[in-house]
Amino acid sequence: MTKWQSLIHEQLRKERDEAITLLQEWVRHASVSGAEKSIQESIASRLATMGLDVDLWVMGGDELVRHPYFVSPRLTFEESPNVVGVWKGTGGGRSIILNGHVDVVPEGDEAQWTHPPFSGEVVDGKLFGRGATDMKGGNLSSLLAIQVLQALGVKLKGDVIFQSVVEEESGGAGTLATILRGYKADAALIPEPTNMKIFPKQQGSMWFRLLVKGRSAHGGTRYEGVSAIEKSLLVVQAVGQLEKERNDRMTDPLYAKLPIPIPINIGVIEGGKWPSSVADLVKLEGRMGVAPGEQMDDAKAEMEAALRGLAEIDPWFAENPVELEWYGARWVPGSVEEDHPLMEILHKQFVATTGQRAVVEASPWGTDGGLLTALADTPSIVVGPGVTQVAHYPNEYIVLDDIFHCAEIFALTLIEWCEVSEL
C-alpha cells in the first residue's frame, strides 16, 4: 500500500459518517426532472465552502436548444440549474472532469417500495432511495475524492472540474450546456453505476415511437376491420429480428459477456380504446442501442429499412406503413482507446485497492460521456459504484462501501493524472 493510498483510505474512514448523511440529504431532494433546484443549490454551496470556483446557471437560449445534439422534452430550465465547481490546479498538470447527473427518474408506484423512495434510509450497509445508485452515490464518490485530497493538504497541478448536471435522464442537455459554456478537460470520469467495471466504450441510444395502423370495426364483426394490435405483433417481431441482426455483427470483445450488446427495447405499448372495438392504432415506444463508433444516422436507417421490410411480410403495411418518429431522449455513443493513459491509471489503482484486475466492458446504456467525447474533445471513461439492476426500479439502493471504494480509486487517480504540486 502506497503512502497516498493509506492516507486516503484512513481519511475516507474518518469522513464516512458525515458522507453517508450527505448522501441521505441528496436522496431526500426528490430531484426528478424539473425539480433539481434545491439539490443543485445545496451542492453549489458545498463546493463554494470547499473553495472551488462555483458556476451555477440556468441553461437555455438558442445556442443550446437549437444545437443538433440538444434533446429534451422541455425548452426552459428555470427550476433545474446546472452546477460546475472548478478546483483550480497550480498549473502544468492534466485536467479532469468528474461528471455526474442529479436528475433522477420518477419513483413510479410508491406501493412497490419497501422504504419510501425519497427516504434515504440506511439498512445493513445499503442506502435506499431513488437516485441512490443512479447516480447520487457516484457523485458522492467524486466529491469525496476532492474532499479527502483537500483534507490531506494536497494541491494538484491540473484542474479538477466537478460537474453536477441536470437532464441526463432525458438525453444530456445539462452536459451539452457545460460544453457550450466552455468546459472541457484532458479526460473525464463519469461514475454511473457500473459496479466498478471500467467502461471505455459507451453504447449510445435513442428513443423511437412507432404508430401501427389498423382499421376500426365492431368487435362482434371484427373481420370487417384490421386489428392494429395483431399488426403490432408483426412489428414487434420485425424489431426483434433487426435487434438480432445488429447484435450478430457485434464482435467487439468488450461486449462478449453481454447477451445482447446493443438491445432494442420496446418499453411501451398502447392501443385501442374499447374492448369491443377493433383497435385502429397502436403506439409502441422504445429505445434503440447504438454501438460505439456507429453513426446514429446509420442506426436510424436500419430501423427504417426493417419497417419498410414489413410490407413484404404483410401487404397491409405497404398501404399502411408504420410511422416512425425519433423523439425524446438520445445519447451519443462514446469510445476511448483501451490503452489510454487514464485507463492505465484506473487499472493500476483498481489493482492497488482490491488486489484484483478490473473488469473492462462496454456500457449497455448511454451516458453523457458520448457528448463530452464528441463535442468537447474530452475522452470519457465510465466507472462507478452501484449496479444497473436496481437503477430506475423500486427499492433502488446502493451499497455504501462501494461508494468509498470508488472515492479511493478516484482520489488516487487524481493524484496520478493531475499530479501533486510541490508548490
Added chain:
Amino acid sequence: MTKWQSLIHEQLRKERDEAITLLQEWVRHASVSGAEKSIQESIASRLATMGLDVDLWVMGGDELVRHPYFVSPRLTFEESPNVVGVWKGTGGGRSIILNGHVDVVPEGDEAQWTHPPFSGEVVDGKLFGRGATDMKGGNLSSLLAIQVLQALGVKLKGDVIFQSVVEEESGGAGTLATILRGYKADAALIPEPTNMKIFPKQQGSMWFRLLVKGRSAHGGTRYEGVSAIEKSLLVVQAVGQLEKERNDRMTDPLYAKLPIPIPINIGVIEGGKWPSSVADLVKLEGRMGVAPGEQMDDAKAEMEAALRGLAEIDPWFAENPVELEWYGARWVPGSVEEDHPLMEILHKQFVATTGQRAVVEASPWGTDGGLLTALADTPSIVVGPGVTQVAHYPNEYIVLDDIFHCAEIFALTLIEWCEVSEL
C-alpha cells in the same frame, strides 16, 4: 298490396319530414352513458301526448344492482331514467314489446367526423350523428309504427309496450330494470341495426381483462428482465387459437355467412411506462362472443383453460399466470325458434314490402333480447334499419329510407300480431 299496406305507406310518407326532424332532435341529445335524461324526458312527453301510459323512472335499488344479471360500471342512474310507454290494447290480442336503447357510445375523436357527431345533419338521404344507427333510427321506426296506426284510427287488441331504455351499451341494466318492474310480453322486437336482416338468435358477449406479467429491467440490459409486451404476444396468439377452436364448432347455418361467428376481440392493449424500461405489466381488454344456447360459464371456463394452457407453451406463465377478470359489459345470448309465429309474420311483411325474402342470420353481437328471453319469458327478435359497420365509429349515419321501411314492416306486424280491434 293490401289495404293496410297502402294506408300505412301513404301515412308514413305524410309523416316523413316531421319524423326526420324528430330523429335530428334525438341525435342532438348527446345521450352518452350518464346523460340520457333530456332525451328520455322528451320521449316520455311525446309518448304521453300520443296517449300511451307513460312510466318514467330512475332505476336502482338492491333488487337491481344485486341481480346476477346486473352489469354496469355504475350503481346509480339519476341522470339516466328509463321510459316505458304502453299503448293499451282492447284485450284478447297478443302483446309485444318494442325495445330500444337511447344510450350511445362516446363520439371519440371529433376530428375524424366529417359532420359534427351530434349534429344530425342530413345529406343525400343520410342522417349523420352518433346514435343515428345505434339505435335512435330503429327507435324511430318503432315509434312511427305506433304513430301511423294511431293516425289511421287503428285500435289493437294486444298491448304495445314501447321501451326506451338506458345502459344497453354497458350490458343491459336498463332492460333488466324494465323486467324487474314487471314488463313482459308475448314477444319483442328490437330494431338494432341489422340492415333489415332478421336475427332470431343473438350472440351473447362478455368483456374480459387480462393482466400479463413481466419483470422490469433497464432497456439497455433488457435480457435481465422479462418483457410483458413480448409475453402478451403469446397471450394474443393463444386467445386467437381459442377463437378458432370455438368457431370451428359453430355449425348453425344461421352463422354460415359470418367469417367468424363468435369472435373474441382484443380491443385494448396497454403496458409499460418508459421506452427504455422492460415492461412488467400489459393489460389486454376484449370481448368474447357467446353462442346462442351456450352457457356463459362454459365460455368463461374455456377462456380460463386456454390461459392455463400457456404454461405449456412458455414456463414463464406457470410461475406468472395471466390474470383474468370478467368485468364491465355482458350480454346474455338469446334464441327464438325460426318458425316462431312472429318470425312468420315478419317474413310475410318483408316479402310484401320488398318483393324479396328476408335474410335470416344470427346476430354477431349481443342485444337486450337475451335478457328479455332469459328473464322475462319474452321471445325476442332483432331486426332494424342501419348497418353495424358504421355503429360505434366516426361518421355514423343511417339511410333515412330504411327507417321508414322498417316502420312499415313493424306497423304491418303489429296489426297481424296484436290484431285489429273492431271495438
